[in-house]
Amino acid sequence: MSTPGASSESLARFAVSRARRRRDRLAHGTILAGTVIALIPLMLIVYYLLIKGLGSWSASFFTTDPTGNTFFKNSNIGGIKSALLGTLEMVALASAMSIPLGIGVAVWLVEYGRTSWFAHTVRFAVDMLTGVPSIVFGLFVYIVLVVGTGSSFAGYKGSVALALLMLPVVIRSGEVILLLVPEGLRESALALGAPRWRVIFSVVLPTALPGMVTGVLLAVARAAGETAPLLFTAASTLKTNTDLGQFMNSLPVQIYNDVTSPTTSLVERAWGAALALVTIILLLNVFARLIARRSRLA
Amino acid sequence: MTADGRSPEVTDREPDSRSEIERSPAADATRGAPTDAGAPPTVASAAASPNGDAPTRAQAKAGLGVRLEQLRAFYGDAEPVKGIDIEFRANEVTAIIGPSGCGKSTLIRCINRMHEEIPGARAQGKVLLQGMNVYDPSVDVVAVRRAIGMVFQKPNPFPTMSIFDNVAAGPRLASRRRGDLRARVESALRSAALWEEVADRLDEPGAGLSGGQQQRLCIARSLAVDPEVILMDEPCSALDPIATLKIEELIEQLKTRVTIVIVTHNMQQAARVADRTAFMLDGGMVEVGPTQEIFTKPSDPRTEDYVTGKFG
Numbered sequence: 010m011s012t013p014g015a016s017s018e019s020l021a022r023f024a025v026s027r028a029r030r031r032r033d034r035l036a037h038g039t040i041l042a043g044t045v046i047a048l049i050p051l052m053l054i055v056y057y058l059l060i061k062g063l064g065s066w067s068a069s070f071f072t073t074d075p076t077g078n079t080f081f082k083n084s085n086i087g088g089i090k091s092a093l094l095g096t097l098e099m100v101a102l103a104s105a106m107s108i109p110l111g112i113g114v115a116v117w118l119v120e121y122g123r124t125s126w127f128a129h130t131v132r133f134a135v136d137m138l139t140g141v142p143s144i145v146f147g148l149f150v151y152i153v154l155v156v157g158t159g160s161s162f163a164g165y166k167g168s169v170a171l172a173l174l175m176l177p178v179v180i181r182s183g184e185v186i187l188l189l190v191p192e193g194l195r196e197s198a199l200a201l202g203a204p205r206w207r208v209i210f211s212v213v214l215p216t217a218l219p220g221m222v223t224g225v226l227l228a229v230a231r232a233a234g235e236t237a238p239l240l241f242t243a244a245s246t247l248k249t250n251t252d253l254g255q256f257m258n259s260l261p262v263q264i265y266n267d268v269t270s271p272t273t274s275l276v277e278r279a280w281g282a283a284l285a286l287v288t289i290i291l292l293l294n295v296f297a298r299l300i301a302r303r304s305r306l307a
Numbered sequence: 308m309t310a311d312g313r314s315p316e317v318t319d320r321e322p323d324s325r326s327e328i329e330r331s332p333a334a335d336a337t338r339g340a341p342t343d344a345g346a347p348p349t350v351a352s353a354a355a356s357p358n359g360d361a362p363t364r365a366q367a368k369a370g371l372g373v374r375l376e377q378l379r380a381f382y383g384d385a386e387p388v389k390g391i392d393i394e395f396r397a398n399e400v401t402a403i404i405g406p407s408g409c410g411k412s413t414l415i416r417c418i419n420r421m422h423e424e425i426p427g428a429r430a431q432g433k434v435l436l437q438g439m440n441v442y443d444p445s446v447d448v449v450a451v452r453r454a455i456g457m458v459f460q461k462p463n464p465f466p467t468m469s470i471f472d473n474v475a476a477g478p479r480l481a482s483r484r485r486g487d488l489r490a491r492v493e494s495a496l497r498s499a500a501l502w503e504e505v506a507d508r509l510d511e512p513g514a515g516l517s518g519g520q521q522q523r524l525c526i527a528r529s530l531a532v533d534p535e536v537i538l539m540d541e542p543c544s545a546l547d548p549i550a551t552l553k554i555e556e557l558i559e560q561l562k563t564r565v566t567i568v569i570v571t572h573n574m575q576q577a578a579r580v581a582d583r584t585a586f587m588l589d590g591g592m593v594e595v596g597p598t599q600e601i602f603t604k605p606s607d608p609r610t611e612d613y614v615t616g617k618f619g
Contacts, residue, residue: 123426193463197525200421201532202453203480211480215467 055287062284065277071285075263077247079272086274089282091249092263096286098251099164099243099259100233103171108225111179118180119187120209132184138177144237146173151241164250164257167243171232178231182224186217219303226297230290236261260286370566371437371454371535372397373418378432380413380422387413389590390432395536400558400567402581402598404574406618410590411570415538418568419455420448436536453481455536456529456565461545462521464513464528471509473524477532491531498564499527500557519550526557530565537561539569543576555580574614578602586610 025033069088076087114131122128150170155162190213198208214221239262246256260282267279373395380388387410395401403411416422417430420441434441441451464473472479474492492509496502501523505516513524522542529537539558543551558567558580571577577584578598585595586605594607605611612618 191463193459193461194465196421196424197457197459197463197528198465198476198480199424200419200452200457200459201477201481201529202449202451203477204449207480211476212465212467216465218467 058280058284058287061277061280063281065281066284070278070281074249075247075258075278079270079275082274086272086278087247089260089263089278089285091247091258092260092282093285094249094251095164095243095258096233096260096289098253099168099171099239099257100229102165102168102253103175103232104225104229106168107172107175107179107228111176111228112183112221112225114176114180115183115187116209116214118184120205120213135177135180138173139181142237143174143235144240146170147238147240147242149173150238155242162242162244162256164243164253164255167239167257167259168253170238170242171235174235174238175228175232178228179225182227183217183221186220186224187213189220190216219300223297223301226293226300230293230297233293234261234286234290236265240265260289369535369564370398370562372566373437373455373536373568374433374435375414375418376433376435378414378417378430378434380410380417380430381428382425383427387590388417388430391587391590391592393585393592393595395566395568396583397566398562398564399582400562400569400580401595402577402584403568403570403587404572404577404584404613405587406613407572409587411587412540414587415457415540415568415570418536418538419452419457421452421457423448449481453532454534455538456532456534458522458525458529458537458539458542460541462518462525464516464521464524466512466514468513469510470505470513470516470524473513474527474531477528481532492527495527495531496524498530498561499523500553500560501527517550519546519553522546522550522554523557526554526561530561534565536566536568539567541570541572544572551576574602586613588613 067088071088071093072090073088074091075089076085078084079086114135118128118131122131147170150166150173154160154166154169194212194216195208198212199205203211239259243257243259243262245262245266246258248258250257264279264282264286267275267282270276375391375393378388378391379386387408389410391414403414405411413422418434418441420430420434422428422430430442432442436451436454440446441455464470465476468476471492474495475488478488478491493502496505501520504520505511505524513521516524522545526537526542543554546554555576558569561567562582569577569580581598583595584598584601586593586601586607586609588609594601594605594610596606601610602614605614
């Protein structure tokens with residue numbers, strides 16, 4: 010045998026067999042197809058939102074309240090100003106309530122409670138709260154703050170429901186991030202003679218901050234998109250108001266009301282509002298990612 | 308607590324050690340700007356040479372001796388340290404050697420009460436810092452750690468802080484007095500042999516330094532609170548040989564000002580840096596003595612087996 014023959018023979022020893030190559034292609038193809046199938050609904054949602062929603066966007070869409078005047082075909086139905094502002098106000102109040110409390114609980118769990126039985130109980134309760142459907146939070150606040158006090162719906166009651174919804178998410182994400190802070194940092198700060206509370210405020214929390222912001226923003230995004238907790242706590246209204254003690258409109262609830270109405274122009278406005286809501290949530294997510302990229306933790 | 312803990316013999320010894328220290332920063336004084344203006348006068352600065360700068364003052368502090376009496380440490384039911392008596396002499400370097408898991412890290416973590424930070428961990432017995440028991444119920448654990456600093460195995464500068472802030476962290480986090488923070492930071496960095504390398508980039512993040520520099524930054528950080536004792540838990544095991552050499556030289560310089568207890572896996576390192584060496588096995592202290600003696604004519608056959616490489 011000549012030398013080239015010998016070399017091709019020895020190469021053949023390492024060649025990929027045809028059957029294996031076929032199986033490899035098949036497996037790759039299947040996984041790719043699965044990924045594409047999973048992406049289709051996502052793309053369709055964005056596509057439909059853009060097609061149907063962009064049409065109703067205009068300057069006045071964001072600057073006028075819904076008029077409630079839907080009697081005639083060409084009557085002015087108004088925009089989403091009250092819903093947009095209502096969502097921002099209620100989510101802001103809900104964040105102000107749940108974020109400090111949630112981070113406080115997370116700090117307690119990681120820095121003090123650790124493996125005590127009470128800490129385990131708290132973790133179990135938080136996990137259960139994470140799984141509670143959002144309408145249950147709405148019902149709870151309805152029973153306690155609306156029926157229980159004999160008063161009417163109000164923006165702050167919606168905020169309480171949203172805060173309850175956000176709380177477990179903030180606690181859990183905060184706990185995960187705090188656990189990522191290397192133990193060595195706490196130890197070296199303690200070994201410098203720093204009291205534990207100073208270690209937490211000056212070393213642990215600053216190190217965990219970018220990761221915490223990410224978790225918190227995701228919780229905010231979740232709350233901003235919720236309808237159920239607001240339906241019978243803040244209810245809905247047409248007018249923009251800054252008084253959280255009054256009925257308050259919100260994007261998800263207005264979408265719900267508009268889309269269930271028989272008037273075509275209202276359904277179109279619902280698409281526009283949905284696009285606005287998704288844009289807000291998208292922006293929050295992008296923001297969260299940008300901050301996460303600056304994280305000093307793994 | 309340190310004021311109560313100091314016995315007269317320490318006060319007697321201080322002048323000697325101070326005059327000894329003054330010689331080394333004298334070289335620094337030529338390049339370091341004198342920063343005495345406005346600084347509160349201390350005993351040391353009064354005694355210092357006229358051109359003595361701030362670093363001199365911080366360095367003019369001698370180490371304190373530490374004695375352990377029947378020290379036992381527990382993790383739950385496990386007992387990694389089983390009743391140890393040992394004395395760490397003031398201004399000496401004592402190395403603790405022994406095979407993995409013999410309890411040497413746990414032992415030094417008991418000295419500044421870091422051991423109890425681990426859930427389920429506790430210690431029993433006495434750790435006497437110049438005669439004062441740091442485990443006494445009336446003692447503030449935070450004050451103990453200001454007097455007994457610690458350097459860990461892995462260099463761990465605070466990632467959110469600059470080089471300056473890392474060194475300033477001790478005084479900022481630990482004590483109320485912050486006067487003359489810059490001088491304090493400079494002095495600590497000089498003592499840690501890092502000043503020359505970082506003087507022009509104090510605002511850069513500490514995490515951007517090399518591993519060896521990070522470890523010297525950690526040493527500077529612990530020096531900035533003026534401890535009397537520094538515990539080192541395998542400070543060179545994550546470093547390359549050149550960085551290790553620098554740390555070892557540094558240890559040699561630092562012992563004029565602090566008492567050093569160093570845990571090491573590396574017997575050559577113990578032989579190079581330690582005045583006295585202690586050999587631990589299975590949570591007990593087998594033998595303590597001058598380093599030379601431990602390595603050349605140990606009295607216990609187990610020590611001999613270990614230092615000659617028969618096990619471990």
